[in-house]
Amino acid sequence: MKDYDQFDRELVYYKDQEGKFIYKHIRHISPFRKPRIMHLTSNHLKNMLRDKIQLIFIIGFPIIFILLFSFQAEAISNVKYDIFIINNDIVGSEDDQYNYYNYGASLIFIEALKAEQFRDLFSVTVLINSSIEEAMSRLNREEFHGLLVIESDFSEKIFWEETNVIGNPKVDITTINDQLVLKLITETTTQIVNSISIQVNGGESPELRIQNEVYFGNLTYFDIFLPAIIIASILMCISQVATHFAGEKEKGTLKRLSTTAVSRSEILISGALAQFIITSFQSTLMLTLGMILGAFVHPNANWSAIYIILFLLTFSALGLGLLLASFLKSYNQAGVFVWFIILPLQFLGGLFTYGNEFAYSFLFPTFWAVHALRMVMLYGIDSWSVIGFDITYLIIFSLVVLIMGILLFRRKKAILT
Amino acid sequence: MWKKIKYIIETHQLRKYFGKNLKAVDGINLRIPKGTLFTLLGPNGAGKSTTISMLTTILPPTSGTAYISGFDIRKHAKKIRQIIGVCPQELSIYGNLTARENIYLIAKMHKMKKIDYKERTDELLGKMGLTDRADDKVSKYSFGMRRRVNVLMAVVHDPEIIFFDEPSTSLDPQSRRVVWDFIKEFQDKNKTIILTTHNMEEADILSNYLVIIDHGRIIANGTADELKGTLGRGDIITFKINSYMHSGDVIPRIQGLDFIDSVYTLDDKTIELRAKDGLRRISEIMETIPTRIYDLSVRRNSLEDVFLSQTGRRLRD
Numbered sequence: 026m027k028d029y030d031q032f033d034r035e036l037v038y039y040k041d042q043e044g045k046f047i048y049k050h051i052r053h054i055s056p057f058r059k060p061r062i063m064h065l066t067s068n069h070l071k072n073m074l075r076d077k078i079q080l081i082f083i084i085g086f087p088i089i090f091i092l093l094f095s096f097q098a099e100a101i102s103n104v105k106y107d108i109f110i111i112n113n114d115i116v117g118s119e120d121d122q123y124n125y126y127n128y129g130a131s132l133i134f135i136e137a138l139k140a141e142q143f144r145d146l147f148s149v150t151v152l153i154n155s156s157i158e159e160a161m162s163r164l165n166r167e168e169f170h171g172l173l174v175i176e177s178d179f180s181e182k183i184f185w186e187e188t189n190v191i192g193n194p195k196v197d198i199t200t201i202n203d204q205l206v207l208k209l210i211t212e213t214t215t216q217i218v219n220s221i222s223i224q225v226n227g228g229e230s231p232e233l234r235i236q237n238e239v240y241f242g243n244l245t246y247f248d249i250f251l252p253a254i255i256i257a258s259i260l261m262c263i264s265q266v267a268t269h270f271a272g273e274k275e276k277g278t279l280k281r282l283s284t285t286a287v288s289r290s291e292i293l294i295s296g297a298l299a300q301f302i303i304t305s306f307q308s309t310l311m312l313t314l315g316m317i318l319g320a321f322v323h324p325n326a327n328w329s330a331i332y333i334i335l336f337l338l339t340f341s342a343l344g345l346g347l348l349l350a351s352f353l354k355s356y357n358q359a360g361v362f363v364w365f366i367i368l369p370l371q372f373l374g375g376l377f378t379y380g381n382e383f384a385y386s387f388l389f390p391t392f393w394a395v396h397a398l399r400m401v402m403l404y405g406i407d408s409w410s411v412i413g414f415d416i417t418y419l420i421i422f423s424l425v426v427l428i429m430g431i432l433l434f435r436r437k438k439a440i441l442t
Numbered sequence: 443m444w445k446k447i448k449y450i451i452e453t454h455q456l457r458k459y460f461g462k463n464l465k466a467v468d469g470i471n472l473r474i475p476k477g478t479l480f481t482l483l484g485p486n487g488a489g490k491s492t493t494i495s496m497l498t499t500i501l502p503p504t505s506g507t508a509y510i511s512g513f514d515i516r517k518h519a520k521k522i523r524q525i526i527g528v529c530p531q532e533l534s535i536y537g538n539l540t541a542r543e544n545i546y547l548i549a550k551m552h553k554m555k556k557i558d559y560k561e562r563t564d565e566l567l568g569k570m571g572l573t574d575r576a577d578d579k580v581s582k583y584s585f586g587m588r589r590r591v592n593v594l595m596a597v598v599h600d601p602e603i604i605f606f607d608e609p610s611t612s613l614d615p616q617s618r619r620v621v622w623d624f625i626k627e628f629q630d631k632n633k634t635i636i637l638t639t640h641n642m643e644e645a646d647i648l649s650n651y652l653v654i655i656d657h658g659r660i661i662a663n664g665t666a667d668e669l670k671g672t673l674g675r676g677d678i679i680t681f682k683i684n685s686y687m688h689s690g691d692v693i694p695r696i697q698g699l700d701f702i703d704s705v706y707t708l709d710d711k712t713i714e715l716r717a718k719d720g721l722r723r724i725s726e727i728m729e730t731i732p733t734r735i736y737d738l739s740v741r742r743n744s745l746e747d748v749f750l751s752q753t754g755r756r757l758r759d
């Protein structure tokens with residue numbers, strides 16, 4: 026067999042005159058050669074994509090998921106909110122010089138709420154001869170969605186107060202326990218009150234419009250849940266990473282690689298990178314397919330922001346996968362155990378319970394990811410004030426789990442057992 | 443940086459305990475000069491693979507240490523990995539890659555040049571008779587073929603030190619020969635080879651030097667001839683006697699012959715004896731036995747006998 030001493034390697038052997046064995050330390054490995062990580066990554070990808078079952082899973086799962094949800098294309102616009110109003114505002118008659126100017130501030134408000142723009146969204150009922158207690162107990166029974174109590178000095182404040190009333194609606198708002206409804210009614214109320222007071226003070230009234238940040242009158246279930254579906258499928262990456270590494274442990278290939286010149290970090294990064302590529306492909310596939318099937322994506326949607334959110338969540342998933350892989354020993358173990366992580370992230374994280382999240386949903390990165398993604402995709406909003414916290418949370422979460430995952434996985438024990 | 447070393451592998455009281463009571467490797471001292479084919483022979487669970495795992499830097503020792511080419515396994519794992527090749531006991535190959543791709547992968551991990559590893563891989567595949575199937579997915583291979591790929595992956599980068607952990611286990615005799623010839627070639631090229639096996643024939647044929655380990659300890663060491671020599675030279679003759687006879691009546695008669703080293707019973711009716719030149723003088727032995735005998739066999743001293751004499755157990759039960 027031919028001798029291959031000319032290989033670039035970092036140690037070279039010689040014999041001295043006595044036949045004793047000597048080595049010399051040299052380094053002439055070209056830094057321009059394709060890094061090992063790339064070789065390993067492409068091998069992982071090959072190994073995965075050549076497995077027909079895995080291939081079907083990687084491509085088929087997102088497609089089927091999207092297709093099934095795309096049938097849910099009915100609009101959510103027929104969701105209408107019942108608002109009851111108790112008007113305690115002191116309204117003067119035309120004869121009453123003092124109260125004359127007070128006439129109608131609350132009535133203008135109610136008219137505005139019943140106006141064209143909000144007709145699809147609110148059905149407004151003014152309660153007469155009903156006590157607040159009575160109305161509240163009906164609200165508690167969820168007979169309607171929101172109760173507005175207009176205070177007795179509502180008109181007076183709007184007409185006579187010099188102080189700026191903007192942001193001070195003088196309307197008590199109580200709603201059913203739904204953050205979305207509360208936000209929707211509060212913002213609409215504020216908007217109308219501001220508009221009236223600007224008008225009264227001689228300003229140009231701004232056009233009343235639905236706060237599109239919260240209004241989903243024209244969106245369908247499919248539109249609303251597309252971001253959630255994509256996030257849910259990104260979570261599958263946890264399972265992919267954990268089973269990949271646990272499988273490599275079981276097969277012994279991880280051990281074998283660890284006896285070659287490749288470092289543990291390279292093994293780790295390449296495995297994660299292969300999954301990252303697959304997951305990014307899946308996300309893109311789902312986005313594209315979703316749009317082809319008619320999901321609404323806001324024309325102003327910032328695509329870099331969309332991908333930043335998706336990537337951050339993917340990093341979190343990779344980190345969680347590595348954490349699991351650091352102690353799971355076999356493919357089967359991993360296949361079972363990952364669900365203890367994935368299911369809470371999907372369901373407790375509030376992916377599929379729009380507007381009805383659990384009290385602790387905010388702990389889960391999925392909660393923030395889906396909020397940010399909806400803001401960008403559905404409303405075209407990418408301002409830091411709206412999604413800044415979401416992004417920050419995702420960055421911190423993904424950093425923490427990635428670092429922990431890498432540290433735990435790099436232990437010698439993690440590779441053998 | 444130049445450094446002289448006497449032994450390419452040296453271990454000092456190498457120990458690995460799993461938990462408190464399982465002493466997988468219990469204080470092993472080895473000194474292996476370059477160019478040796480060194481065999482660890484021992485039964486299942488003796489601690490062979492555990493020793494290899496420590497020497498190949500994937501398992502930290504509980505205590506003691508080892509130096510591979512002068513590098514401490516506890517501190518210089520990275521340097522050691524550049525100069526070793528490892529054929530693990532279990533098949534550690536990627537099923538969805540071809541044989542060629544599996545071998546290339548290891549070459550790439552060692553940063554070999556493409557022209558080098560292509561040529562080398564072709565050569566290696568040819569030697570193992572895998573050329574025709576080299577571009578098939580390994581998952582479509584037979585077990586024996588996979589084993590051969592497993593072996594090739596250990597040597598593609600032409601390492602100085604090669605570890606073969608039971609490379610020929612569960613191969614048919616023919617494939618086993620192929621693997622043995624393959625290993626011998628590296629021996630001829632003055633590579634250092636560490637081989638583990640519980641096949642005494644393999645150990646006998648291949649080794650320059652061997653140690654027998656049991657329960658994590660070395661119980662005998664030497665060249666195959668030296669070890670067999672400790673049991674006395676000559677042939678081993680085994681036979682069964684007629685059920686009417688008592689072995690107690692037969693043994694004294696055989697002991698009377700001057701060329702007999704020892705006679706003993708394996709069970710009630712089975713007698714084994716060692717004798718210089720026993721085969722040639724077998725008729726003299728037969729004449730002393732006043733009854734019919736069955737199942738006569740003659741063989742040379744084997745390492746199995748060494749193990750048996752040391753532990754009272756057979757290598758394979």
Ligand SMILES: Nc1ncnc2c1ncn2[C@@H]1O[C@H](COP(=O)(O)OP(=O)(O)OP(=O)(O)O)[C@@H](O)[C@H]1O
Nearest residue numbers: 442460466484485486487488489490491492493640
């Ligand atoms: N990771 C581990 N955890 C716990 N015990 C282990 C581990 N690896 C090996 N052992 C134990 O150490 C002992 C030696 O095992 P080892 O694999 O080294 O034996 P071996 O000589 O290679 O045997 P074989 O011929 O069956 O391969 C066995 O009792 C085994 O159960």
Ligand SMILES: [Mg+2]
Nearest residue numbers: 490491492531
């Ligand atoms: Mg073993």
